[in-house]
Amino acid sequence: MDAIILQVLNGLDKGSAYALIALGLTLIFGTLGVVNFAHGALFMLGAFCAVTLNAILRLSTETIDPSRTDFLGNPLKVKTPYVENWFGPEIGGAMIEWSVPLAIVFAIPVMVAVGIATERGLIKYFYKRPHADQILVTFGLAIVLQEIIKYFFGANPIPTPAPDAFIGSFDFGALVGMEAGTIIYPYWRLVYFAFAAIVIGAVFAFLQYTTFGMVVRAGMADRETVGLLGINIDKRFTIMFAIAACVAGLAGVMYAPINSPNYHMGMDFLVLSFVVVVVGGMGSLPGAVAAGFLLGILESFASMSQVVNLLPGINQIIIYLVAIIILLTRPRGLLGRKGVMEG
Numbered sequence: 001m002d003a004i005i006l007q008v009l010n011g012l013d014k015g016s017a018y019a020l021i022a023l024g025l026t027l028i029f030g031t032l033g034v035v036n037f038a039h040g041a042l043f044m045l046g047a048f049c050a051v052t053l054n055a056i057l058r059l060s061t062e063t064i065d066p067s068r069t070d071f072l073g074n075p076l077k078v079k080t081p082y083v084e085n086w087f088g089p090e091i092g093g094a095m096i097e098w099s100v101p102l103a104i105v106f107a108i109p110v111m112v113a114v115g116i117a118t119e120r121g122l123i124k125y126f127y128k129r130p131h132a133d134q135i136l137v138t139f140g141l142a143i144v145l146q147e148i149i150k151y152f153f154g155a156n157p158i159p160t161p162a163p164d165a166f167i168g169s170f171d172f173g174a175l176v177g178m179e180a181g182t183i184i185y186p187y188w189r190l191v192y193f194a195f196a197a198i199v200i201g202a203v204f205a206f207l208q209y210t211t212f213g214m215v216v217r218a219g220m221a222d223r224e225t226v227g228l229l230g231i232n233i234d235k236r237f238t239i240m241f242a243i244a245a246c247v248a249g250l251a252g253v254m255y256a257p258i259n260s261p262n263y264h265m266g267m268d269f270l271v272l273s274f275v276v277v278v279v280g281g282m283g284s285l286p287g288a289v290a291a292g293f294l295l296g297i298l299e300s301f302a303s304m305s306q307v308v309n310l311l312p313g314i315n316q317i318i319i320y321l322v323a324i325i326i327l328l329t330r331p332r333g334l335l336g337r338k339g340v341m342e343g
Contacts, residue, residue, distance in 0.1 A: 005172070005183055006183055006185070008300070009172065011296045012296065012297065013189045013192060013193060014296035015296025015297060016193045017192075017292075018269075018273055018291075018296050019200060019276070019291075019293055019296075020196050020250075021040065021043055021270075021276075022276040022288040022289070022292050023200060023285060024039055024042070024245065025244070025288070027203075027241075027247070029277070030283040031219060031237050031240045032119075032127060032237050034123055035135050036123070036134070038118070038138040038139070040142060040267055040268075040269050041141070042111065042114065043249070043251055044252060045111065045252065045266075046111060046248060047255060047256045047261035048252075049106055050253045051153065053102060053103040057102075058081055058096060059081065060079040060080055063080060065077075100161075100163065103253045104250060107246075107253045108249075111246040111248070115242035115244065115246065118141070118245070119241040122137065123241065145266075153263065155262070157259075158262070161257055162191075166187040168186070169185055169186050170185050170186070171183070172185050195254050196251070199247060200289055204285065216236055216237075219231075252265075273292075275295070275323045277291070278323060279322065279333055280292070280333050281332055281334055281336020282333065284333065284334075298318055299315065299319055302315040
């Protein structure tokens with residue numbers, strides 16, 4: 001039982017990342033009809049927003065401390081972060097320690113700007129082009145963004161620690177009435193799952209209960225009719241692209257302590273996220289979220305040593321096997337609309 005609960009938790013952790021990225025992909029495909037292969041790069045940019053803010057907060061000034069000397073009796077040079085000089089050691093130190101959560105505030109305007117610039121500068125010219133053209137141009141954009149990050153930050157992963165309050169593990173076994181120490185799970189992974197649930201809930205609430213969201217949902221169903229009503233649907237779709245970019249970026253920010261950011265992390269998640277979107281149903285937001293968590297849990301169980309010993313390599317292909325089975329039996333995906341991906 002403890003192994004099953006642990007794998008479910010691992011699956012929810014992976015599924016949270018898949019669901020957040022797939023949610024943004026589905027928003028773009030459902031509203032704009034664009035297959036965006038640069039979406040994984042937006043996830044990567046979000047992670048590097050956390051890296052950048054952490055580096056900014058750690059910028060230091062060098063001073064001489066006469067009260068401290070080296071073995072020769074010379075005064076030591078001490079590096080003090082600027083934020084500690086400006087706000088004091090306690091507040092400045094807390095800002096550095098909590099740089100990842102603070103990066104959420106930093107990443108939102110950055111990702112919104114990137115999303116608007118991408119949609120207005122590139123994507124809008126490919127709305128009526130074949131999906132193959134969209135894939136090629138957005139995949140090219142992803143490579144460009146990847147190489148820019150590699151140029152400025154290097155090829156090696158950059159550790160970005162979580163706040164000290166969330167370093168360590170939670171005794172989940174004791175919480176559910178099992179023997180203490182049977183199920184130990186990292187705090188930050190639980191935080192990530194909770195964060196993903198909040199973001200997903202906020203997106204669905206925005207689309208369901210706001211006038212803007214209702215117009216967008218109507219545009220997803222029938223863009224031409226909404227346009228004939230005098231509504232500037234193009235402007236709203238630009239905003240939706242920015243929101244989708246922001247969702248991917250925030251997913252990357254909070255994932256930085258789990259997997260040290262590197263320039264190819266977006267590509268690592270991109271293919272899996274597209275599989276999630278297809279399994280859930282192209283254009284279906286609930287389907288993207290459900291498939292994300294479902295495939296995350298299946299991948300987690302397939303990674304168990306007992307399963308890998310019985311079926312070597314199954315953990316590497318389980319998601320694709322499930323995708324093949326679902327698409328053979330239900331071409332539109334789990335919750336896809338009729339006519340989408342059906343010949």
